[in-house]
Amino acid sequence: MLDLYSEGNSRLHTMKPGWKILGLAISGxxxxxxxxxxxxxxxxxxxxxxxxxAGLPLRRAWAQIRPVIWIFVLIxxxxxxxxxxxxxxxVIIRFAVLLMLAGLLTLTTRSSEMIDGIEAGxxxxxxxxxxxxxxxxxxxxxxxxxxxxxxxxxxxxxxxYARGLERNILALTIPAIVRTLKxxxxxxxxxxxxxx
Amino acid sequence: xxxxxxxxxxxxxRPVLRNISLSLSxxxxxxxxxxxxxxxxxxxxxxxxxxPTEGSVRVDGLxxxxxxxxxxxxxxxxxxxxxxxxVFPIVEEDVAFGLKNLxxxxxxxxxxxxxxxxxxxxxxxxxxxxxxxxxxxxxLLAIAGVLVMKPDxxxxxxxxxxxxxxxxxxxxxxxxxxxxxxxxxxHDLDLVKDFDRVLVFENGRVLADDVPNAALNRYVEAxxxx
Numbered sequence: 001m002l003d004l005y006s007e008g009n010s011r012l013h014t015m016k017p018g019w020k021i022l023g024l025a026i027s028g029x030x031x032x033x034x035x036x037x038x039x040x041x042x043x044x045x046x047x048x049x050x051x052x053x054a055g056l057p058l059r060r061a062w063a064q065i066r067p068v069i070w071i072f073v074l075i076x077x078x079x080x081x082x083x084x085x086x087x088x089x090x091v092i093i094r095f096a097v098l099l100m101l102a103g104l105l106t107l108t109t110r111s112s113e114m115i116d117g118i119e120a121g122x123x124x125x126x127x128x129x130x131x132x133x134x135x136x137x138x139x140x141x142x143x144x145x146x147x148x149x150x151x152x153x154x155x156x157x158x159x160x161y162a163r164g165l166e167r168n169i170l171a172l173t174i175p176a177i178v179r180t181l182k183x184x185x186x187x188x189x190x191x192x193x194x195x196x
Numbered sequence: 197x198x199x200x201x202x203x204x205x206x207x208x209x210r211p212v213l214r215n216i217s218l219s220l221s222x223x224x225x226x227x228x229x230x231x232x233x234x235x236x237x238x239x240x241x242x243x244x245x246x247x248p249t250e251g252s253v254r255v256d257g258l259x260x261x262x263x264x265x266x267x268x269x270x271x272x273x274x275x276x277x278x279x280x281x282x283v284f285p286i287v288e289e290d291v292a293f294g295l296k297n298l299x300x301x302x303x304x305x306x307x308x309x310x311x312x313x314x315x316x317x318x319x320x321x322x323x324x325x326x327x328x329x330x331x332x333x334x335x336l337l338a339i340a341g342v343l344v345m346k347p348d349x350x351x352x353x354x355x356x357x358x359x360x361x362x363x364x365x366x367x368x369x370x371x372x373x374x375x376x377x378x379x380x381x382x383h384d385l386d387l388v389k390d391f392d393r394v395l396v397f398e399n400g401r402v403l404a405d406d407v408p409n410a411a412l413n414r415y416v417e418a419x420x421x422x
Binding site: 005007110111112116137140141143144147148151183186187189190191192193194195196 | 240243245265268269272273275277279280281282283284285286289290292293294297298302323325326327341342345
């Protein structure tokens with residue numbers, strides 16, 4: 001979601017994010033509610049077909065599960081030892097489909113649309129006093145500041161390396177936290193200044 | 197017009213501004229001064245981000261203490277570090293953020309965002325993550341995000357401090373082209389030499405208030421004497 005959006009004009013790209021989020025929630029529930037591996041395999045086929053329908057190559061589907069492939073290996077080993085390899089395969093297919101579907105959502109939905117969708121979904125809760133715009137802003141700030149905070153930590157680390165303090169965890173964390181807190185004051189002012 | 201009457205500001209028991217009275221009506225006003233002289237705190241008073249401990253700040257008759265929300269729509273604020281001002285991950289979405297706060301419908305805000313990004317040469321980056329932009333492009337994006345809300349005044353807090361020469365010139369040109377009245381806090385004396393008025397701050401007071409040549413000479417003298 002950080003910058004995963006892939007340009008396109010498919011039905012999935014133009015569909016309202018609320019429907020896609022709802023679809024993901026229902027799909028995830030069904031995947032784990034229906035205890036049948038053939039159903040999960042069929043779901044996998046449908047998911048791959050959705051990638052194709054969105055104009056996304058299958059390597060983009062593979063990219064969703066590649067980072068967790070070692071976890072899948074561990075699951076398979078554990079299941080094979082304590083249960084059966086068949087159950088391991090079943091569990092892995094379920095998780096893989098879920099990850100690919102979640103990836104498909106982020107690949108076909110702009111972050112602003114996603115945030116608007118979440119805000120719209122939460123709107124009924126505003127009657128209970130929940131600040132839904134605040135929640136959606138918090139999500140967008142999280143996405144925005146992941147790379148910024150990473151660069152803050154990198155800069156502090158480089159500065160401490162230059163001083164020979166590469167093994168001192170306090171020398172890294174304290175300046176990074178101080179800079180982050182100072183930055184948060186400015187961000188808060190900036191949000192106010194832009195009429196939020 | 198922005199009117200500052202007998203304003204003092206104390207932060208954490210430390211006096212930051214001391215009994216300042218000014219009327220700001222020129223199109224281009226610069227605020228210069230040493231580090232810690234109170235310039236940035238003064239700038240934050242102008243759009244109600246800070247309220248004075250004593251005295252009052254009025255923007256076109258509106259009191260920042262009572263009508264801060266209305267004043268923030270009249271007075272745009274560009275921060276020194278654009279990374280602290282850009283709140284959405286994608287360039288176009290960040291520009292649209294202020295418009296959403298103004299209640300502008302999605303289609304119109306997309307159109308307005310695209311127009312202003314084109315004006316600042318950022319169209320090619322409109323769908324890109326903001327963190328991939330250069331420092332100068334981020335500062336231009338921060339300015340675009342403020343100007344798209346069509347404020348009557350723009351306050352810029354050290355907009356060129358973090359930039360190289362080429363990007364300084366780009367920001368300087370962008371400031372020159374502003375239709376709005378601009379109040380610029382800066383250490384970059386070249387940036388302000390053609391301004392209408394320069395205020396020199398020192399120890400929370402206005403040391404000089406004059407045309408650029410006279411005020412900047414006074415500033416340099418004060419720095420050399422210190």
